[in-house]
Amino acid sequence: MPLEPQPTPPETLRLVIDTLSEGVIVANCAGEFLLWNTAAAALVGIGLTASTPSEWQARHGVFLVDRVTPCPDDQIPLSRTIRGESFDDVELFIRNAARPEGIFILVTGRPMYSEGKLVGGLVLVRDNSNARSLAEARTLADREHRMASLGRMAAGIAHEINSPLLEINLVAARIERRLADHPDPRLREALGQIKASVERAACIVGSVKRLVHGDSNPAAAANSMRLCLADIVADVSTVSRARCDLDETDFRVEAPTVAALEVRGSRSEIGQILANLVSNAFDAVSKSCRRPRWVEVRVEEQTDRGEVWLSVTDSGEAIPPAVRQRMFEPLYSTKPVGEGTGLGLAVSAQLAKNQGGRLVFDEDAPNTKFILALPTADATVNQREEA
Amino acid sequence: MNESNHKFRVLVVDDDAGVRRELVYLLEDSGFDVASACHGLQALQHLGTIPFDVVVTDVYMPRMDGLDLIIALRRKYPDMRVVAISGGDRRGASDGELQQDSYLRAIQRFSGAKVLYKPFAPNDLLAAICNATPTVAEAQ
Numbered sequence: 001m002p003l004e005p006q007p008t009p010p011e012t013l014r015l016v017i018d019t020l021s022e023g024v025i026v027a028n029c030a031g032e033f034l035l036w037n038t039a040a041a042a043l044v045g046i047g048l049t050a051s052t053p054s055e056w057q058a059r060h061g062v063f064l065v066d067r068v069t070p071c072p073d074d075q076i077p078l079s080r081t082i083r084g085e086s087f088d089d090v091e092l093f094i095r096n097a098a099r100p101e102g103i104f105i106l107v108t109g110r111p112m113y114s115e116g117k118l119v120g121g122l123v124l125v126r127d128n129s130n131a132r133s134l135a136e137a138r139t140l141a142d143r144e145h146r147m148a149s150l151g152r153m154a155a156g157i158a159h160e161i162n163s164p165l166l167e168i169n170l171v172a173a174r175i176e177r178r179l180a181d182h183p184d185p186r187l188r189e190a191l192g193q194i195k196a197s198v199e200r201a202a203c204i205v206g207s208v209k210r211l212v213h214g215d216s217n218p219a220a221a222a223n224s225m226r227l228c229l230a231d232i233v234a235d236v237s238t239v240s241r242a243r244c245d246l247d248e249t250d251f252r253v254e255a256p257t258v259a260a261l262e263v264r265g266s267r268s269e270i271g272q273i274l275a276n277l278v279s280n281a282f283d284a285v286s287k288s289c290r291r292p293r294w295v296e297v298r299v300e301e302q303t304d305r306g307e308v309w310l311s312v313t314d315s316g317e318a319i320p321p322a323v324r325q326r327m328f329e330p331l332y333s334t335k336p337v338g339e340g341t342g343l344g345l346a347v348s349a350q351l352a353k354n355q356g357g358r359l360v361f362d363e364d365a366p367n368t369k370f371i372l373a374l375p376t377a378d379a380t381v382n383q384r385e386e387a
Numbered sequence: 388m389n390e391s392n393h394k395f396r397v398l399v400v401d402d403d404a405g406v407r408r409e410l411v412y413l414l415e416d417s418g419f420d421v422a423s424a425c426h427g428l429q430a431l432q433h434l435g436t437i438p439f440d441v442v443v444t445d446v447y448m449p450r451m452d453g454l455d456l457i458i459a460l461r462r463k464y465p466d467m468r469v470v471a472i473s474g475g476d477r478r479g480a481s482d483g484e485l486q487q488d489s490y491l492r493a494i495q496r497f498s499g500a501k502v503l504y505k506p507f508a509p510n511d512l513l514a515a516i517c518n519a520t521p522t523v524a525e526a527q
Contacts, residue, residue, distance in 0.1 A: 173509040
């Protein structure tokens with residue numbers, strides 16, 4: 001004999017929903033909380049007090065899975081259900097005063113109808129942190145594996161290339177010895193060109209190794225040459241021009257060729273920092289809806305500090321404060337897996353230190369602006385003499 | 388020339404034929420008496436037959452590498468002057484740069500050998516040889 005449904009006493013209903021490990025939250029169409037269980041309160045971390053849907057993001061600290069982008073009001077799960085939407089396993093991140101480390105949640109939502117009329121919505125919330133931690137650990141392991149592979153490759157390439165480079169150097173020197181009295185000076189110039197190219201190729205190999213391993217080369221710093229930043233800017237500009245057309249971006253460069261804007265250091269390492277900043281700027285601009293799109297590279301002297309500032313500014317979206325706090329950490333990236341290693345800024349900051357300078361984010365600039373501050377060539381000499 | 392009127396003898400050890408040949412040309416043009424070997428074992432064979440004043444050796448080589456050669460030299464020829472040259476670690480250890488650096492530092496500490504990184508300028512090698520053997524400058 002089939003059982004007849006019996007009215008459920010409110011205390012039994014309360015007992016049932018409090019027994020569930022999943023959080024349950026119910027709201028009416030006005031966004032007023034009608035019901036929630038203890039699991040919901042524990043997951044969200046703070047009490048579900050009366051508030052309007054437009055306040056939910058800030059009040060409960062609801063973010064997208066990048067952990068830093070506030071969840072748009074129209075994407076808050078309960079807001080979606082009271083608009084009549086159904087969805088399953090939407091992942092979000094909750095961080096608020098009660099949950100400062102944050103927690104990943106999976107949310108399933110359903111609208112509620114009574115006699116065909118939308119009367120509210122219900123969401124089920126599950127803790128997804130363990131699954132997330134596993135996925136992130138795997139991603140981290142993948143990145144480390146990739147870097148280790150890159151390291152092995154770089155070490156192998158360095159060895160295999162440095163020997164033929166030495167051979168080229170020695171052949172050029174041998175020809176130079178034989179041509180000691182040759183009347184045509186252009187031949188000597190050509191040999192000088194060969195030697196300069198060998199040096200450049202060796203610098204590139206060294207840079208790749210240093211980038212992968214993140215260490216410094218004191219010998220290179222000791223032998224650092226006087227460099228005109230405008231030349232380095234010109235090199236990086238040449239490489240970046242292709243992206244201007246691709247991304248319809250105005251690439252502005254202001255880098256005067258004057259002695260005051262010379263520094264001492266490694267051309268390839270400073271070039272690497274600049275190339276990285278410019279690449280990040282193009283990435284930011286291409287993802288932004290702001291128009292016009294532009295990236296600006298500027299070199300200017302800071303006379304009172306004895307420094308030259310090489311800045312890269314872009315028209316992209318502002319970097320959220322939470323990202324600013326962590327963006328110089330190794331392996332921290334807001335880019336999708338596969339697009340960024342999370343090493344660019346960390347490595348650039350290390351390279352800047354190797355050059356006796358620093359890489360900073362300009363908090364006061366109206367646009368996103370990074371500054372590579374380097375001691376002027378003369379200031380470096382004075383420091384060495386004082387040392 | 389020194390009192391015995393012999394040119395300083397340098398043994399060049401490198402598995403890269405092109406580098407080996409050019410090092411020989413450079414040192415011969417600079418007034419040294421030069422022989423060459425393509426790995427550590429061959430170098431020890433040469434050393435067993437002719438006396439040398441300086442050994443210029445690559446670090447990473449097949450059969451017997453630079454460190455093993457230097458260890459053998461220190462045992463058999465404790466006064467031998469050594470200049471090590473390296474292009475990096477071709478074995479590509481997972482912590483390559485650190486391991487490579489510590490390996491080369493070990494060579495320097497253990498043997499007192501000057502380590503030059505490829506590609507170096509010819510004068511750097513000549514200076515390293517002169518510094519390794521203070522009497523070379525006057526011997527040439």
